[in-house]
Amino acid sequence: MKDMRIAERTVDSQTSKMIARGVQVHYGTTHALKDVDVDILDKTVTAFIGPSGCGKSTFLRCLNRMNDTVASARVTGRIELDGEDIYDRRVDPVQLRARVGMVFQKPNPFPKSIYDNVAYGPRIHGLARGKAELDEIVEKSLRKAAIWNEVKDRLNAPGTGLSGGQQQRLCIARAIATSPEVLLMDEPCSALDPIATAQVEELIDELRGQFSVVIVTHSMQQAARVSQRTAFFHLGNLVEYGETGQIFTNPTDPRTESYITGRIG
């Protein structure tokens, strides 16, 4: 673990963007997530780590109610976004997902042109008035996702024709285009090669200036590199949550220490 550089811990903000209290998730008869309390800070990268099947992706999918699309999932507890309960009946999950965007494990560009992929969100939410404004949003999002220079000459080419790393950055651009307040990333680099991974990680660090990023990762080096705060999940429990530096150098729970040093997981 000597290559594990710990990023600068300049947490810009101490205000909580999202607050989760007593969150439980059942898939049918399986109890996937047990009583999780987490505060996601504004303008911060929060990493969820833990062995496979520990519930970190499940919890991530609770934050924008993606679990609603799974018929057998049942979520209880309270999750707030800016003090508002997102599981309240008055909240439209569709509107919520525009504020809490998501990037998936496997790059999933739509069968459309690069331009239309990025313009998808702004179009369905009516964020742009006219073509010029939409062009501007697309360009800005692609620039922020650090892919503009590679695709600016072929915006009408299909998004599926890009390489894996480019596709994933396109998906990030697509998520940024709806100007979310929180960006959820579910193992965004697991299908990418090391170079593309480095690009995406650099990007995540830049995105932190504008909104909170929550990233699920299997790579502890990655968590150490990009995040300011880290949560460790194990068997559906949130074991430990705190400053990344503290989790990696001085964990309080023995399970965290075993996982980080490679004894469990």
Added chain:
Amino acid sequence: MSPGLLILIILCTGIAGLVLGRRRALLRSESSGQRLHSLPMAYGQSVFLFATVPALLLVAVWLLLQPVFLEGRAAGMIPTSDIPAGSGIALLLDEARRIANGLPATAATLPSVIAAAQALNEGYESARLSLSIAALALALGGAIWAFLRIKPEARARNLVEQFILAMLMGASLIAILTTFAIVASLIFETVHFFQVYEARDFFLSLTWSPRFGGGSQLGLWPLLWGTLYISFIALLFAVPVGLMAAIYLSEYAGPRMRAVAKPLIEILAGIPTIVYGLFALITVGPLLRDYLAQPMGLGDSSSSVLTAGLVMGIMLIPFVSSLSDDIINAVPQSLRDGSYGLGATRSETIRQVVLPAALPGVVGAVLLAASRAIGETMIVVMGAGAAAKLDLNPFEAMTTITVKIVSQLTGDTEFASPETLVAFALGLTLFIFTLGLNILALVIVRKYREQYE
């Protein structure tokens, strides 16, 4: 020896070869101390294949060629003076064949025909005997040859592999050759037709009125128009309904609903078209006439283009919905998740992400349905009538190419007359049409594939 018994004996020879060949391979490997190249069974299989395949092929070819050869010889025995004026030798040959098969000759039977029948009979007898001898010799010879070749180092496994490859290629060749044979038979008769009827009239005339006494006008257009019009209405009805049903089933319906609804829709595909025809004739036709055509003053015929089109559309719904359902289900869930994750609603996701991704397959499904519609006969006869007309009014009776093919071929006119031969020209037109449609489907599918994968 009857062919069935012959085939059975050949197969038995093969199985005996299989068992003996396997044993011989084991024995030789033991006696020489050499390891077998292949499994013992492979040696047995190679003997089986050499014993059966050439002999069975011989039987098949022989049985196919035998009648051609023998009847040619019998035909040579009937002098041309015996052939009644105005008819061909085929009638006399038919009679000879019947007599050879054991029907008693009548007083009117010509002596030359009886002689031909005798020759046929003898020919069949001797041919059967020589076939039996040849086939059995080939089977035994093949078995013994393969048996003697068994050595531990022989590559029996590879040999069996090559045999299987040849058999698979043969099977696909049969399918391809059959297509060619069908097209060839169509082309042959179509050429005949154009020898007795002006091609220009067929392709350019706007009237279809066959007459027994000659002087028929056999224009293609009224039939082609009827075919396209009815198919168009059928697709206009079936594609939106089928596609929406597929979307509901694959995207919205719960597993329980799906388990009930999908088989119910597929029952539609199992209804014989004649039953659809009855439905068109006694229900849809009168309904459309009484509630739409007559009040609007558009006609008072219960058989109409709209009747046939609607009922055909109902028939096509399961095609479109079942195929589209499979295709929509094959769109990866990750695309849907991506769209939901951006805050899209279900219908936005379906319209903008799922359907574009499924488009090539859906186009394929629609064109398949179109081919069915163009080839449909029974519903048209009972729903749209048999009057060949060029008209825009959907409440008029019209007819299609397939219906006319049936009525021209089952009529009482002579086979060599243009009125009958036109059926083949029509059939070829239809074939070329559906072929074009299939090629179009391929092109479209390929174009979108390139873009989306």
